[in-house]
Amino acid sequence: MQPPTAPHPGSHHPGGGHPSEIGGVGSVRPEGYVFNRAPMLVYWETTLSCGLACRHCRAEANTNRAPDELTTAEGLQLLDRLTGFGQPYPHVVFTGGDPLRREDLELLVAAATARGIGASLAPAATSMLTAGRLAALKAAGIQTMSLSIDGSTPALHDGFRGVPGTFDATIEAAGIAHEVGLPLQINTLVTDETLSDLPATYELMKTLGIIRWSLFFLISVGRGSALNEISAGDGEKLNHWLYDLSKTSPFAIKTTEATHYRRVAIKRMQAEGLDNAAILATSVGRGFGVRDGNGIMFVSSNGTVFPSGFLPLAVGNVRVDDPVAIYRRHPIFQSLRAADLLKGRCGRCEYAEVCGGSRARAYAWTGDVLEADPLCPYVPSGQPRVRFD
Numbered sequence: 001m002q003p004p005t006a007p008h009p010g011s012h013h014p015g016g017g018h019p020s021e022i023g024g025v026g027s028v029r030p031e032g033y034v035f036n037r038a039p040m041l042v043y044w045e046t047t048l049s050c051g052l053a054c055r056h057c058r059a060e061a062n063t064n065r066a067p068d069e070l071t072t073a074e075g076l077q078l079l080d081r082l083t084g085f086g087q088p089y090p091h092v093v094f095t096g097g098d099p100l101r102r103e104d105l106e107l108l109v110a111a112a113t114a115r116g117i118g119a120s121l122a123p124a125a126t127s128m129l130t131a132g133r134l135a136a137l138k139a140a141g142i143q144t145m146s147l148s149i150d151g152s153t154p155a156l157h158d159g160f161r162g163v164p165g166t167f168d169a170t171i172e173a174a175g176i177a178h179e180v181g182l183p184l185q186i187n188t189l190v191t192d193e194t195l196s197d198l199p200a201t202y203e204l205m206k207t208l209g210i211i212r213w214s215l216f217f218l219i220s221v222g223r224g225s226a227l228n229e230i231s232a233g234d235g236e237k238l239n240h241w242l243y244d245l246s247k248t249s250p251f252a253i254k255t256t257e258a259t260h261y262r263r264v265a266i267k268r269m270q271a272e273g274l275d276n277a278a279i280l281a282t283s284v285g286r287g288f289g290v291r292d293g294n295g296i297m298f299v300s301s302n303g304t305v306f307p308s309g310f311l312p313l314a315v316g317n318v319r320v321d322d323p324v325a326i327y328r329r330h331p332i333f334q335s336l337r338a339a340d341l342l343k344g345r346c347g348r349c350e351y352a353e354v355c356g357g358s359r360a361r362a363y364a365w366t367g368d369v370l371e372a373d374p375l376c377p378y379v380p381s382g383q384p385r386v387r388f389d
């Protein structure tokens, strides 16, 4: 199976790209993922330590490593426990903070690989990202990596990243990824502040030889609360623009915490005459149903488990709890996988199974994880649920 690209719901790389599945509860992806049984992606925030200080950092990363980080032995135990999901195992995204700040990263990646667990890397673009380190991590089993670019110019990007020179370091890091042979995803933050620059950022993307551009629609958590989410109307226009771009772009385009892009894409594809099988085979189709807690699990640096990196509902800790039991049986995880429990417009929406809205944004805005996603302006038609299985 094609390995998911280092998506990351956390600090530097809010790509969080959620490669996906078909339908909702109990549905089966072509590769065999059944989301009631196992997540497709586990994001492991290996450390909070990071040399950057991004304004929107979910992790609110720090330059020092925290004393309560999972140790090497605890990390190995986590990987062991993830095999308890059975095949196909979830793919692990090593994220942070900056995972390159862990000296045992190569060991952990190799241990994942030895267990048959696929691995991706979401590093920060600092002087720690070198060709030698990336080559060692690739040799250990890293399959893809992601970097973040939030503006088309050094001034715009570095303003977000909090460290002058980060734009140039990221462009250099992209070159190193190519040199080492690691497929690269770029993540871009979507806020009121970056919206007008996205066309220029897209032009920059075309020069970087990437396999995927993932646009993360900001949710007000962590340092992100200092920035502004775009309006629902602008989000709808943006989704249509992205769909137009996807027709000719040399790389895949996806959204994170903007699941309603799927609704826009489905309607556009149906209008173009595509049948369900053809829609399902697209990169958008392969993402159907994936949302916080449905196909996704997040493990923080101290082992706390969340449905995603943007949904601050702690549901256990891998130091004392079995991640398989948490994912399968915790009531919050179970409710997030049940499209029938969704409320408001999302609950009435015919796209609830394939979309379901950003549960993290619903929670951030309303305090109710099952409420409607406020970034989506769609008025449900009252038609039966759209399903592709």
Ligand code: SF4
Binding pocket: 259, 260, 263, 345, 346, 347, 349, 350, 351, 352, 355, 356, 357, 358, 372, 373, 376, 377, 378, 380
């Ligand atoms: S109303 Fe909810 S489920 Fe329907 S398209 Fe919008 S976000 Fe998705």
